[in-house]
Amino acid sequence: MRASSATTSGPTRLLFVVAILSGSFLLFLVQPMVARMALPRLGGAPAVWNSAMLVYQALLLGGYGYAHWLGRLSARRQALVHLGVLVAAMLWLPLHLRAMQLPADAAPELWVPWLLAISIGPLFFAISAQAPLLQRWFSASSDGADPYALYAASNFGSFGGLIAYPLLVEPMLALKRQSWLWTAGYGLVALLVAACAFRLPPATMTEAAQAEARSAPPPQSRVVLWIALAFAPSGLMLATSTFITTDIVAMPLLWVLPLGLYLLSFTIAFAANRDLADILTRIAPVTILLFGGVMVGGYQGKAYLNAGLALVLLFMASVALHTAMYRLRPAPDRLTGFYLAMSVGGALGGVFAALVAPEVFDWTYEYPLLILAAGALVPQSFLIAAARRIWQGSPTRYRVLTLGIAVIMAAVVLVVMIRAAQSTGEAMPAPGFVFLLVVVLGFVVVGTRAAFVIVLGGALMAFGGYRSIAISMEPDARVRSYFGVYTVTHEATVRRLAHGTTIHGTQLLGSAARERTPTAYYVPQSGVGQAMLALPQLYGPNARVGVVGLGAGTLACYARPGQEWRFYEIDPAVVHIAREQFSFLSRCLPGKMDLPGGIIEIGDARLRLQAEPPATLDLLALDAFSSDSVPMHLMTSEAFAVYGRVLSARGVLLVHISNRFLDLEPVVSAAAKAGGWSAAELIFNRPPNAGTAATGSDWIALSRDPAVIATLKARDLAWQPLANHPAITPWTDDYSTILPLVKAFR
Helix, strand or coil, rough: CCHHHHHHHHHHHHHHHHHHHHHHHHHHHHHHHHHHHHHHHHHHHHHHHHHHHHHHHHHHHHHHHHHHHHHHCHHHHHHHHHHHHHHHHHHHCCCCCCCCCCCCCCCHHHHHHHHHHHHHHHHHHHCCCHHHHHHHHHHHCCCCCCCCCHHHHHHHHHHHHHHHHHHHHHHCHHHHHHHHHHHHHHHHHHHHHHHHHCCCHHHHHHCCCHHCCCCCCCCEEEEEEEHHHHHHHHHHHHHHHHHHHHHHCCHHHHHHHHHHHHHHHHHHHHCCCCCHHHHHHHHHHHHHHHHHHHHCCCCCHHHHHHHHHHHHHHHHHHHHHHHHHHHCCCCCCHHHHHHHHHHHHHHHHHHHHHHHHHHHHCCCCCHHHHHHHHHHCCCCCCCHHHHHHHHCCCHHHHHHHHHHHHHHHHHHHHHHHHHHHCCCCCCCCHHHHHHHHHHHHHHCCCCCCHHHHHHHHHHHHHHHHHHHHHHHHHHCCCCECEEEEEEECCCCCCEEEEEEEEEEEEECCCCHHHHHHCCCCCCCHHHHHHHHHCCHHHHHHEEEEEEECCCCCHHHCCCCCCCCCEEEEHHHHHHHHHHHCHHHHHHCCCCHHHHCCCCCECCCCHHHHHHCCCCEEEEEEEEECCCECCCHHHHHHHHHHHHHHEEEEEEEEEEEEECCCCCCCCHHHHHHHHHCEEEEEEEEEECCCCCEEECCCCEEEEEEEHHHHHHHHHHHCEEEECCCCCCCCCCCCCCCCHHHEEEEHH
């Protein structure tokens, strides 16, 4: 029996708000949780998170489509069907990742989404439908009250779930306990949904016809615009995630920042109070214009600042585009169709950024393209009256002014390109001039869409787009794979390999002797160099050496006749670059590459080493970092147990911990103490006169035999004992957190 609206509207609204917020909190708590579960099996490449996001967006699309289909039924039947789906999905509890391993010949961009989908698909699908479904139920149970404000609560709950994971859940709970916590939350949400179903009025339960929409359907062009407005911020969110996590670490704390701001933008854009959304939307074009070019420039001198600017850019663009979508929203009876179109756009943005772009582009061109798309779609309004007067007049005046803006920007790009060709340094020519001109033109053109897009496109080109295009046009200069973007640069006397923005291989040119010279992090004075030179003393002439992470193949030039060498590399693209564009392997291991199977094992190193017989290596060098990111699954106690098993009783493990953002010494020290390893650290500081050959590095040597570490210390007094860190818990596959290791927080 239905109570009066006057007495139930308050409790009813509170119940629906709590149910929607709880479901969304749970929905987005599971995203970083499952991605964290996948790290030991899938590795730490940023593309793993993008694959996970693609799965989430596809499941969200399925959930919204299901909610839209349920709209054909009466509210009672909707409730019965949805409660049945929630109960059926419980078969996948407790939350876990299916026991499947990546096949050797599998395409990770397809296999990873499949693994995630079959592991959490039904659970995610069941909860994802709740936001649009409960909003429609709320409207039916509250005399047609506007339900769109509840979408703000939904996204606030989503934002809370994302932030809670890296700040509270991950540091405090192991994965198994996280899984059971989420399972309990799922049961609570199911009860809340049942309570909401009980509040539905009997009148709507008995007449299916009342479930049909009565307002006029939106025109097809409006639906296409909804999809476009959802596409751009969704794709930009993933592109921003790649930008941030490539150079720091593939970890939930950084994964959730772009996604969290993306969700928070919905909370602002769909809020009942429109003031903040309108203010941010008004200034968003200027933010996109000024920050967009800076981000494309790719200068990493102040990486934290650049990451902050990228997040601000994403947030402002998302608020503006989602506000535009809110302004075009339909009547509540068309609500599920509106959310379905929004979900289609979001899923397409994910497909573009996670699947299409890595296959089509050899660089992250999706990032500037999505910035340009955001600029083309963002609502435009003049910021100053003088600019409005400039553009007022006849269509001919408008076209002439637009053409003039295009000529100015073309001239700016041409001047920058000429100065770049004449410059011998890495710095961008005349950045101040370009930036000042963009600022001035920005205030003139904001409010007129065509001219704004022209200025934005010119800024993207002038601040670095032209340079990326020039590199892409060079044969074999750049390769992109599932694991990142690799760039090979050639100079008269040196060749370099970069992953992202970090140099991962340097080869001197000019003679055979120079090409065989170990360089960069691997010079003889480095920790790994000292260990390699000690091989004959420690293990005799037939030492067995393994290297995790091929890079350009520099370490091969420590090989001596009689030694056995094997590299473990996850990315076939790196193998191709090392073989075809660098000569370390061919000059330092001649003939070895022609052996059956070669000396390179392709695949995740931890899995490959786990399959090796015990005690098959004397030295293992761990150098698998991508750009400055850390594959966390290679730093856990379980991983160190694998290394210890494959090493001989007197074997030595070399761990490369050089990193601009994280102090990894405490976590290695904790793992050494927990595993019974003796350990020492060698920090090599590059001398001022080292030229291009040497790079500063930080290596830790570990062995189960203290005499091995003592021998290394006797050869080079630079080896120092590790500090004790009682507050640091060793990482495991079930538990890890990097918050105490971030250099900015120490």
